[in-house]
Amino acid sequence: AQKVTQAQTEISVVEKEDVTLDCVYETRDTTYYLFWYKQPPSGELVFLIRRNSFDEQNEISGRYSWNFQKSTSSFNFTITASQVVDSAVYFCALSNAGKSTFGDGTTLTVKP
């Protein structure tokens, strides 16, 4: 069985603050993939990043960065200098053995 936990249900920050969204996962498999998706108010989930279980390099894309730590089974997502347009629900997901498991999501509100 696999499980994804996003302990933060809701986060509210003021624009330009940095914010980190936590994701902790459980799996018995050695090969798996981790994902982050963004769901803006329009409803459509948008893929942000994929990381495989053998690649623990952190990644930075503009204001977004991801920290993958296999030792703690975590795949955290940081937004630097947040903007109002970052307001959305963010989902972490784990995929392997042909099955994807999503966390419950974290609702991020960025206030001007």
Add this chain to the structure above:
Amino acid sequence: ETGVTQTPRHLVMGMTNKKSLKCEQHLGHNAMYWYKQSAKKPLELMFVYNFKEQTENNSVPSRFSPECPNSSHLFLHLHTLQPEDSALYLCASSPRVEDSGFYEQYFGPGTRLTVT
């Protein structure tokens, strides 16, 4: 048109009605998925089709009936629904379903269903 489209975007139906949700993907993918998103359980996988064959039914009640006539189209037929079935129904696609889980999914905008 590109990406994953879903129609209708909003649907209100009575408990005795029969309706269908439609999903179409223009990405050349071979796997398609139905998810239910509600306040109580944010994202629940319902069905998975891989090369038109159903590979997963996540204990979904029989009042939901999926159909995948080809790799580009996916339907969800609804009948005698309950008010608790009110939710956002999301369709997604990916190149295929395979063991490693490599592929990300591409989602449609969803159908907001209200059962009265």
